[in-house]
Amino acid sequence: AQSVTQLDSQVPVFEEAPVELRCNYSSSVSVYLFWYVQYPNQGLQLLLKYLSGSTLVKGINGFEAEFNKSQTSFHLRKPSVHISDTAEYFCAVTKTSYDKVIFGPGTSLSVIP
Amino acid sequence: DVKVTQSSRYLVKRTGEKVFLECVQDMDHENMFWYRQDPGLGLRLIYFSYDVKMKEKGDIPEGYSVSREKKERFSLILESASTNQTSMYLCANSDRALGEQYFGPGTRLTVT
Numbered sequence: 001a002q003s004v005t006q007l008d009s010q011v012p013v014f015e016e017a018p019v020e021l022r023c024n025y026s027s028s029v030s031v032y033l034f035w036y037v038q039y040p041n042q043g044l045q046l047l048l049k050y051l052s053g054s055t056l057v058k059g060i061n062g063f064e065a066e067f068n069k070s071q072t073s074f075h076l077r078k079p080s081v082h083i084s085d086t087a088e089y090f091c092a093v094t095k096t097s098y099d100k101v102i103f104g105p106g107t108s109l110s111v112i113p
Numbered sequence: 114d115v116k117v118t119q120s121s122r123y124l125v126k127r128t129g130e131k132v133f134l135e136c137v138q139d140m141d142h143e144n145m146f147w148y149r150q151d152p153g154l155g156l157r158l159i160y161f162s163y164d165v166k167m168k169e170k171g172d173i174p175e176g177y178s179v180s181r182e183k184k185e186r187f188s189l190i191l192e193s194a195s196t197n198q199t200s201m202y203l204c205a206n207s208d209r210a211l212g213e214q215y216f217g218p219g220t221r222l223t224v225t
Contacts (some may be wrong), residue, residue, distance in 0.1 A: 032212050043203055043216030090155060094212055101214060105155040
């Protein structure tokens, strides 16, 4: 069975500092990987996704993630965060577009002025 | 602008009541999903549907049922609400080809 681990439940970071949110998954087959963001009192929206091809994926709002098959990781990075990046971030995995999507428990990013 | 709408943002119900949560999408997507979101647990899949009148159990279907009579509408039903069903409920839909999910704003349900 697939599972997703987000090791950090809360990440505080100062404004304009870099940030990395970690995601590891377990699967014995090829997967599709996603990062979603949830701003306060809103639903989730897609930040970026990896389906195939280049392992470095760029998303919205300056975020990027790198797929590492050998380490089964898909860490999210941003070189300089803004106050507006304060939100909950979810990593997700699915085997195919027809399959259920498994979400991680989420990482709460707090950007400190 | 594409939309996924949920019937209520906040809802308070009493134990034992029958509760209907409705989700409507204007994206013409085949797949629709209901999740509940609880702190520290992330999103857990309750039910999903790949087509009209079709439904599949997710990871936590107990105490819930669903209805999908039209492609754009997917309803979640709590047959007899209990306090442990107090949660945030999120509806989503996806395009089968790409897998990306589109979420509604959520319904925060409190059962007293």
